[in-house]
Amino acid sequence: AQKITQTQPGMFVQEKEAVTLDCTYDTSDPSYGLFWYKQPSSGEMIFLIYQGSYDQQNATEGRYSLNFQKARKSANLVISASQLGDSAMYFCAMRAILTGGGNKLTFGTGTQLKVEL
Amino acid sequence: DVKVTQSSRYLVKRTGEKVFLECVQDMDHENMFWYRQDPGLGLRLIYFSYDVKMKEKGDIPEGYSVSREKKERFSLILESASTNQTSMYLCASSPFSSITDTQYFGPGTRLTVL
Numbered sequence: 540a541q542k543i544t545q546t547q548p549g550m551f552v553q554e555k556e557a558v559t560l561d562c563t564y565d566t567s568d569p570s571y572g573l574f575w576y577k578q579p580s581s582g583e584m585i586f587l588i589y590q591g592s593y594d595q596q597n598a599t600e601g602r603y604s605l606n607f608q609k610a611r612k613s614a615n616l617v618i619s620a621s622q623l624g625d626s627a628m629y630f631c632a633m634r635a636i637l638t639g640g641g642n643k644l645t646f647g648t649g650t651q652l653k654v655e656l
Numbered sequence: 657d658v659k660v661t662q663s664s665r666y667l668v669k670r671t672g673e674k675v676f677l678e679c680v681q682d683m684d685h686e687n688m689f690w691y692r693q694d695p696g697l698g699l700r701l702i703y704f705s706y707d708v709k710m711k712e713k714g715d716i717p718e719g720y721s722v723s724r725e726k727k728e729r730f731s732l733i734l735e736s737a738s739t740n741q742t743s744m745y746l747c748a749s750s751p752f753s754s755i756t757d758t759q760y761f762g763p764g765t766r767l768t769v770l
Contacts, residue, residue, distance in 0.1 A: 649698050
């Protein structure tokens with residue numbers, strides 16, 4: 540079975556500062572993908588960034604980067620230069636091909652980020 | 657752009673009513689999913705479908721059923737709504753099985769069962 544753990548229910552960060560949102564995962568599958576999504580108060584889930592288990596380099600997408608530490612089974616999201624519009628719920632998710640039913644995503648419980656002036 | 661639409665943003669129903677939540681995607685995706693989202697629990701998979709007329713149970717299928725008669729449409733059915741089914745329901749779709757493929761989500765339906 541797959542499991543995603545997000546231990547920070549809520550985080551605060553000052554505008555223009557960087558923030559790290561923690562995510563640890565558990566799977567016995569050698570091949571898996573890790574995703575981060577943002578959910579603003581309006582409700583829609585927005586895909587941010589993806590990291591594959593065999594990727595040698597950490598993924599980056601604009602101000603988002605993923606600090607992937609495979610041996611520790613962690614996939615933390617780093618948001619640089621925080622903006623007020625980054626205030627949202629953030630979810631970490633995993634897909635495991637062999638043991639996770641292929642198409643399914645397993646989600647963590649989320650971290651509510653609030654960016655302050 | 658991929659678009660996933662859900663029939664209602666907000667829905668209020670009474671205990672015992674039969675409830676239909678509709679989801680439509682316009683990108684010819686094979687896979688479609690229904691999740692419910694509750695505070696502190698994240699998203700939990702109810703059912704998913706990888707082809708027309710095919711369905712598989714997710715982690716919490718009890719009290720729900722689904723229908724996929726056409727590729728673009730995936731319906732979630734609450735046969736007899738109960739108050740513990742008050743939740744946010746999210747539909748998603750994705751292309752067929754590549755590990756890199758993200759799921760694309762609809763705007764969600766906030767269902768209240770009185």
